Amino acid sequence: MAKRPTIHDVAERAGVSKSLVALVFKSDSGVSQKRREIVLKAAKELGYTPNAFASALRSGNNGFVGIVIADFHNPLFTEFADLARQAFAAKGIFCFFATSSISNIDGVEKIDPVPIQHLLDLKPSSLLIVGGLVDHTPFKNIPEDLPVVQVLSSKGALRKAVSVRSNDDTAMKQILDHLLTLGHKNIVYIGPESERVAKDRRSAYENQAKLHKVKLSTVSTGLARTEAAGLIAGLEALKLKPTAMVCFNDNVAFGVQDALARANHKVAVTGYDNTFFSSLERVSLTTIDQDKESIVSQVVWLLTDNNALKKYQGKEIFIEPGLVVRNSSTKLG
Amino acid sequence: MAKRPTIHDVAERAGVSKSLVALVFKSDSGVSQKRREIVLKAAKELGYTPNAFASALRSGNNGFVGIVIADFHNPLFTEFADLARQAFAAKGIFCFFATSSISNIDGVEKIDPVPIQHLLDLKPSSLLIVGGLVDHTPFKNIPEDLPVVQVLSSKGALRKAVSVRSNDDTAMKQILDHLLTLGHKNIVYIGPESERVAKDRRSAYENQAKLHKVKLSTVSTGLARTEAAGLIAGLEALKLKPTAMVCFNDNVAFGVQDALARANHKVAVTGYDNTFFSSLERVSLTTIDQDKESIVSQVVWLLTDNNALKKYQGKEIFIEPGLVVRNSSTKLG
DNA sequence: TAATACAAATGGAACGTTCCCAATTTGGAG
DNA sequence: CTCCAAATTGGGAACGTTCCATTTGTATTA
Numbered sequence A, B: 001m002a003k004r005p006t007i008h009d010v011a012e013r014a015g016v017s018k019s020l021v022a023l024v025f026k027s028d029s030g031v032s033q034k035r036r037e038i039v040l041k042a043a044k045e046l047g048y049t050p051n052a053f054a055s056a057l058r059s060g061n062n063g064f065v066g067i068v069i070a071d072f073h074n075p076l077f078t079e080f081a082d083l084a085r086q087a088f089a090a091k092g093i094f095c096f097f098a099t100s101s102i103s104n105i106d107g108v109e110k111i112d113p114v115p116i117q118h119l120l121d122l123k124p125s126s127l128l129i130v131g132g133l134v135d136h137t138p139f140k141n142i143p144e145d146l147p148v149v150q151v152l153s154s155k156g157a158l159r160k161a162v163s164v165r166s167n168d169d170t171a172m173k174q175i176l177d178h179l180l181t182l183g184h185k186n187i188v189y190i191g192p193e194s195e196r197v198a199k200d201r202r203s204a205y206e207n208q209a210k211l212h213k214v215k216l217s218t219v220s221t222g223l224a225r226t227e228a229a230g231l232i233a234g235l236e237a238l239k240l241k242p243t244a245m246v247c248f249n250d251n252v253a254f255g256v257q258d259a260l261a262r263a264n265h266k267v268a269v270t271g272y273d274n275t276f277f278s279s280l281e282r283v284s285l286t287t288i289d290q291d292k293e294s295i296v297s298q299v300v301w302l303l304t305d306n307n308a309l310k311k312y313q314g315k316e317i318f319i320e321p322g323l324v325v326r327n328s329s330t331k332l333g
Numbered sequence C: 001t002a003a004t005a006c007a008a009a010t011g012g013a014a015c016g017t018t019c020c021c022a023a024t025t026t027g028g029a030g
Numbered sequence D: 001c002t003c004c005a006a007a008t009t010g011g012g013a014a015c016g017t018t019c020c021a022t023t024t025g026t027a028t029t030a
Helices: A007-014 A018-024 A033-046 A052-059 A075-090 A113-121 A168-181 A197-211 A227-238 A250-263 A292-304 A306-312 B007-014 B018-024 B033-046 B052-059 B075-090 B113-121 B168-181 B197-211 B227-238 B250-263 B292-304 B306-312
Strands: A064-069 A094-099 A103-105 A108-110 A126-130 A148-151 A162-166 A187-191 A218-220 A244-247 A268-270 A287-289 A316-319 A322-324 B064-069 B094-099 B103-105 B108-110 B126-130 B148-151 B162-166 B187-191 B218-220 B244-247 B268-270 B287-289 B316-319 B322-324
Touching (some): A007 A018, A052 B052, A075 A094, A075 B075, A075 B113, A094 B094, A113 B075, A126 A292, A168 A268, A168 A287, B007 B033, B075 B126, B126 B292, B162 B292, B168 B197, B168 B244, B168 B268, B187 B227, B187 B250, B227 B244, B244 B250, B292 B306
Parallel strands (some): A064 A126, B064 B126, B126 B148, B162 B316, B187 B218, B187 B244
Antiparallel strands (some): A287 A322, B103 B108
16 A cells, blocks of 8 residues: 555645645644645645544544443444444544443443453543443543543532433332322332432432322343343232332333233333333333433533533533333223 | 653652653563563553553554444444354454444435444554445555455455355355245345445356256345335245245345235245344345354454464455344245 | 834743653563 | 673654744735
8 A cells, every 4th residue: 555645645646845835734723725725635646634643643632532332232232332433423533432342240230341442552532422321430540531421320520510411200100100190009110229310310200109199119130231141120019919010121112011911910110211122012111311402412412512511511411301102001902 | 631641750659760651551562570560550540541642643543443424323233243243242342333334315325434444543453344435435545554354245356355254155045045945946135236245246246046956036135235225126026926035135125025914915034133123023035144243253363363364365255144044934824 | 204013923941641762670590 | 799681761853733933925005
């Protein structure tokens, strides 16, 4: 392969100085229209693209957003990450992804810090964390002044980060309003009870149950939040003879639906996330739709407007979710 | 934040030359055990990590694998990408991800070349493309000597790439064997007819249908391969009064299942990919399981063993898939 | 016309490595 | 003690940018 053209080659071809070429590729101001065109033309002819390394080495940052996806297997996370990428791309900002290998063996989640360290080595100008990372040690030596936003999760150990996520209180209120309107009395909450989101959502349910004067009744899925865990917990919950089950997320709800099918019982079920499969006719799960577009636009705003970030540093921003009513709560069986 | 320590700082603290520090961080040979430990200790105390940019700028490559994910919304792709990442990580090789924003509007897939260009700007030492990219223009100025492997797709315009994917002939043979054993006669194939994988799989079905002396009957989903397209095509296919429907992939099959539920018909259905949701009790889709582990190990082998790559350059490697029998083909309704 | 102001363009230093090479030290074997 | 190879050193030149202090150019004003 031919040696890649450098800024010098472009300068030579355009008959200007290297510095001018650098200016053209950096900012808009201070370069005459005439020269700019000459330079761009030369660059195009040579097929010049700036060397990201040299740039980053010299300037200390290279203007991209690092996106850490907590769990690559969670479609909600990957979908969200891609939405964010598109939104940033529209603003001319590039994103790199890394994921941290949550191995969910024995219910014990573990994080491999290396990929995150690699991402940080690339000196992103800001960091977006999608989902919750149980263990924040990989962020120990994070630069003080690196803007960090975490979405779809509370921020945990990252004191300075901003967290953007759905308002679980609203979500649980909507679910309970819906179920009470349908006349349900005996309702069970099914979900994990580990830290962070699981805890928050569970206590949101408890709050709303109290406000709605619904008898509190819960079944735990331990640390897991999967379909398999939902299946087991669902069978367990059936012993309480409920008429409705409120699940931590769609995956757990799918498992619960399987449990109902297996036991041949008809009970209302609700999920959380409105994942792709919840809309399938045979699943048709009543669920909570997180307003991804709003979350994304908040994220973009926070990470592109320095003042915004400063203002919300260490705070949490709640986005109002919406209830999607489907057959799982209305047409039982 | 404090200035990041450099190789000089480490050298000073360890009381050795900078050259030696560089040697320690690079290769194993030629440094005594004693000195190596001293250097590593000093580096650790200072929290030194090599500056990836300076290194890459000077040496021209930085030893990571670039993974391009054709479609972030395809769980098969993301899952596979993460498997590959883990496999490389186990060998101490790091991966970066990029995706290229396939916008599937009006059935016309479009690729944004910028993210891929950015990834290439980072000079990966090899490239893994997960899935099929309809338009290969972003790879126009790919370095001649960059090893490229493409999985779950034929390699299309990338002449020098190696493609690793499942053997569709075997898959279709297994499906037809299974359906014929069950006594089906009137079988319809439902799937897209666009280029590459869609074409290959379709013609694999046609071949096997001929060999099995099954009357050929197909319904197209146009360019799409989604649940929505499956729903429409499924309803269309019902007019042919089939007893079984073979679908291009799980998503299409899910749509077809919806169509059957809506029309209240009982027809055997098979998918392809064995995605997570196909195992749900209420879906229970008979489908083809791609041997991801084998594919991953082939990929790792190809991209870490230079001879292997050279040997297979421009060729295709087929992995034998397996049939997973579930209710959708055996217990109708 | 000369003085001034400001925009446009320039040249060189610096960023932290790796690569190269010649020079020096160390350690073990003969 | 001598010799040789291995280990270590030191320095300088890249790598391709960005940053900074200057210089050059052009237009405006007195």
